[in-house]
Structures are given as C-alpha cells and as structure tokens.
Amino acid sequence: MPIPKRVGIVGYGHLGQFLEAAISKREDLEVAFIWNRSPGALSHLDQRLVCHDLTDFASFSPDLVVEVAHPDVSKQYGALFLKEADYLVGSPTALADAELEASLRTVAQSGTRGLYLPAGALWGxxxxxxxxxxxxxxxxxxxxxxxxxxxxxxxxxxxxxxxxxxxxxxxxxxxxxxxxxxxxxxxxxxxxxxxxxxxxxxxxxxxxxxxxxxxxxxxxxxxxxxxxxxxxxxxxxxxxxxxxxxTGNATYNSFLSSVVAAGAMGPGVHLC
Incomplete structure (x- = not known):
C-alpha cells in the first residue's frame, strides 16, 4: 500500500472541518497538522495535530499544505510553505496582488515544490x-x-x-x-x-x-x-x-479532489 500523503490544513472553518473529516476516511491521505486563527476551535482535536505557530509547520513533516483560511496566509507564509512542501492555495484571490503572484511563481518554478490552485467552481x-x-x-x-x-x-x-x-x-x-x-x-x-x-x-x-x-x-x-x-x-x-x-455544496467535493491531485505535477504553478 502506498504511503499516504500528509496534509497540513490551514484554517478550520466549514471547508477545513470537511477536509479533516474526509481525509480521516481515506487511505491515501492523512492529516499532518491543523492550524486555525482561533485555537479554541481545535480544543477537541488530538493536540498532537495542532500547529500553534505556522512558522513551525515543517516540524509536522507535511507533503502538502492546504490553505482554507484567508488570502493573507499566502502573503505571509506562502513562500515559506513552498520551501518545504507543495502548497494548495484555497484563497487564490490573494494572487490578485501582482507582486505576491510574481514572487510565489518564482519560488514555485525555481524550487522542487509546486504551487497549486483548485479549479473549484470553474467549469472548463x-x-x-x-x-x-x-x-x-x-x-x-x-x-x-x-x-x-x-x-x-x-x-x-x-x-x-x-x-x-x-x-x-x-x-x-x-x-x-x-x-x-x-x-x-x-x-x-x-x-x-x-x-x-x-x-x-x-x-x-x-x-x-x-x-x-x-x-x-x-x-x-x-x-x-x-x-x-x-x-x-x-x-x-x-x-x-x-x-x-x-461555498456551494458541490465545491466541497471538488476541493477534496484538488487535495488528492495536488503534488503530482512537480515544480511550477498548476490547476488541479
């Protein structure tokens, strides 16, 4: 059996909670860590999975970091994530900042990890x-x-x-x-x-x-x-x-499919 992909979940709102529950039922994925802006929302979880400081995310050895919190996360931590793991940007509106888009593209294209964007509700x-x-x-x-x-x-x-x-x-x-x-x-x-x-x-x-x-x-x-x-x-x-x-109902499963696909395409910027 293949080694499951370790996924760090950044954000524990509706989508983050959905991902945690869905990943726990799969054999090809496992939760590496969970971070949330309000730590109290994570009190019921296994505390070994709780990341209190995102600068310490690498200690959880994630293969993929998934942002489902806020566009500001990519601004503050996107480049850091890409140095250690593939990065799936759940809030791609962050890339409307031309300087941020250029810097993350550079890191993704020059390193060993990929920057991924979920297709979500974008048909075609x-x-x-x-x-x-x-x-x-x-x-x-x-x-x-x-x-x-x-x-x-x-x-x-x-x-x-x-x-x-x-x-x-x-x-x-x-x-x-x-x-x-x-x-x-x-x-x-x-x-x-x-x-x-x-x-x-x-x-x-x-x-x-x-x-x-x-x-x-x-x-x-x-x-x-x-x-x-x-x-x-x-x-x-x-x-x-x-x-x-x-977020519409169908988008949750679409996002999960993106999580499964992310990480398979190598360096660069990819839709999945």
Missing part, C-alpha cells in the same frame, strides 16, 4: 489553460450570481449589497484584479480563471458579481470564453447552496 478550467498556452484565448468573463446573504464584501460593495431587495443587482462588472480585494471570500473562482487564462491575467479577465434575492437554494457561475475566428463557449454551473452559504 483545463480548456481555458490550453487556449491560454496556445495564445488563442481572446476574451473571458466569469459571472457569479448568489443570494445577498452569501456575500462577504468590503466597501463599497458591502453597502451596495446591503441595499439589495426584490430584484437582482449587479455589484461589480470589470477586471478581476479590482474585484478580488473587495470580495476575497467570494470570487476565488474568478481568481482561478485569471490564473488559468494566463495570457489575459487578472487585468484581462472580466468578473461580474450579481446579488439576487431569488437565489435561495443555489449559486450560479457563468463562464463565457472567446477565441479566434468567432469561437465562443458559454457554460452555466448551478451549485446547490443554502441561503447564507459562501
């Missing part, structure tokens, strides 16, 4: 990556529609969303780079799209955020890609989700 991510590699991707727009309570936003989008009632309201429509800092918890799919569509990047990929009170049981993600010679593909992904849920 590998096709977009192939088109970007060939230089045939000429336009990409990602539209996300959710119930107002499913958004965690910063000003001025927060105030705009707070006033939504009745009909749907477009909160933002423009470059993904400008949107990521305003909705860091909600537009990871768009950030993944900007990395997949690397010939367009965060400035060339368009993001549209729509707050719709009618969406009480689902999130909707529209992907519109344009290529040479009039080529065009449009997809609509309907993800069941309760009112107030930031």
């Amino acid at each position: 991510s590998m096709d977009l990556r192939k088109m970007a590699d060939l230089g045939t991707l000429q336009g990409l727009k990602i539209t996300m529609k959710k119930h107002p309570s499913s958004f965690k936003l910063k000003s001025p989008l927060k105030e705009l969303n707070d006033g939504v009632s009745g009909s749907a309201v477009t909160l933002y429509d423009g470059p993904v780079r400008g949107l990521c800092p305003l909705a860091p918890n909600n537009v990871n799919t768009m950030a993944a799209a900007a990395v997949a569509a690397h010939n367009l990047g965060f400035d060339g990929v368009n993001g549209c955020l729509i707050s719709d009170p009618a969406l009480t049981d689902r999130h909707i993600v529209l992907v519109e890609a344009e290529g040479k010679g009039g080529f065009r593909v449009c997809t609509e992904r309907v993800n069941p989700a309760a009112v107030g849920a930031v």
